[in-house]
Amino acid sequence: MAEPAVIARSPITPAEPPSVVDGWEVSGRRSGAGLTLVDCMPLAKILVRAAPDGAVGRWLGTPFGRAGTNPDGVLVTGSGPDEWTLFGPHGSGRALVGAVEDLSGERELVSALDVTHGRTLMRLTGAAARPLLSKLCAVDLGNAVSPNSAVFRSSVAKVITDVVRDDRSGVPSYLVHCERSYGSYLFGALLDAGAEFGIEVDGYTSTEMRGV
Amino acid sequence: MILIPCPHCGERNVSEFQYVGEALTRPNPDGVDPEQWRSYLYLRSNPAGPTVESWFHRAGCRRYLKVERDTVTNEVTSVTLPGRGGPQP
Numbered sequence: 001m002a003e004p005a006v007i008a009r010s011p012i013t014p015a016e017p018p019s020v021v022d023g024w025e026v027s028g029r030r031s032g033a034g035l036t037l038v039d040c041m042p043l044a045k046i047l048v049r050a051a052p053d054g055a056v057g058r059w060l061g062t063p064f065g066r067a068g069t070n071p072d073g074v075l076v077t078g079s080g081p082d083e084w085t086l087f088g089p090h091g092s093g094r095a096l097v098g099a100v101e102d103l104s105g106e107r108e109l110v111s112a113l114d115v116t117h118g119r120t121l122m123r124l125t126g127a128a129a130r131p132l133l134s135k136l137c138a139v140d141l142g143n144a145v146s147p148n149s150a151v152f153r154s155s156v157a158k159v160i161t162d163v164v165r166d167d168r169s170g171v172p173s174y175l176v177h178c179e180r181s182y183g184s185y186l187f188g189a190l191l192d193a194g195a196e197f198g199i200e201v202d203g204y205t206s207t208e209m210r211g212v
Numbered sequence: 213m214i215l216i217p218c219p220h221c222g223e224r225n226v227s228e229f230q231y232v233g234e235a236l237t238r239p240n241p242d243g244v245d246p247e248q249w250r251s252y253l254y255l256r257s258n259p260a261g262p263t264v265e266s267w268f269h270r271a272g273c274r275r276y277l278k279v280e281r282d283t284v285t286n287e288v289t290s291v292t293l294p295g296r297g298g299p300q301p
Binding site (some may be wrong): 064080081083138139152153154155160 | 220221224225227228270271272273274275
């Protein structure tokens with residue numbers, strides 16, 4: 001049987017052993033560590049700009065600074081005052097852009113852009129995720145200011161980064177995404193900062209982001 | 213360290229912002245003489261004391277902000293979103 005063809009790569013070099021999931025070259029490593037970092041580059045990422053009180057804004061339903069999962073399993077994050085970033089399963093980008101455009105009609109000024117290949121997305125999960133991120137980011141990550149589903153954009157390791165707190169089964173977890181060109185650096189910076197907490201790279205699977 | 217209280221994002225380090233310049237009211241290009249236009253483009257008052265400036269929150273909400281700051285003490289007294297009629301970034 002022929003090996004699956006690689007049609008896309010992340011800017012982050014996959015940890016050994018390499019694997020192919022949905023056409024993406026990813027790491028096939030499976031880690032049982034308490035603190036893990038996963039390159040989630042294959043997930044669809046859609047940038048939406050629209051008026052918060054318009055049809056698209058109401059449909060998205062998530063205010064600036066918060067995240068929520070819609071009935072289709074898409075994570076909708078309010079990343080700016082009139083800006084949202086949608087995270088969907090691999091390959092759902094075109095359908096998501098179409099859904100937003102259909103809803104906007106002709107009267108509302110809306111932009112929906114598939115930035116799946118243009119931005120790097122990684123997931124940091126573990127009890128020590130918060131102290132790790134605190135080493136690189138000045139924003140208060142405590143529950144009072146940044147509870148589960150909080151979204152903010154700030155400087156992480158001096159890179160402009162969007163951070164989404166998206167806990168997994170009660171375990172603190174953060175989605176971290178930035179411009180593609182900074183992805184490899186930021187991934188390395190998180191690994192460096194997490195060395196004292198025993199961080200390990202985990203591989204990506206197509207079910208990595210269950211419920212997203 | 214200067215902290216700027218962004219109306220959208222809360223108090224953030226000044227390194228997240230980009231200084232744009234003194235907030236000026238743009239003259240109407242239809243009725244302005246060359247001297248006034250040159251003044252708007254190139255001349256700044258650069259006061260030692262309170263001033264109104266435009267800053268861009270590039271690592272946050274990506275909005276232009278109107279910041280009242282004392283250039284001697286670096287004390288930020290007010291941060292608002294620029295509105296119609298006032299100085300524009």
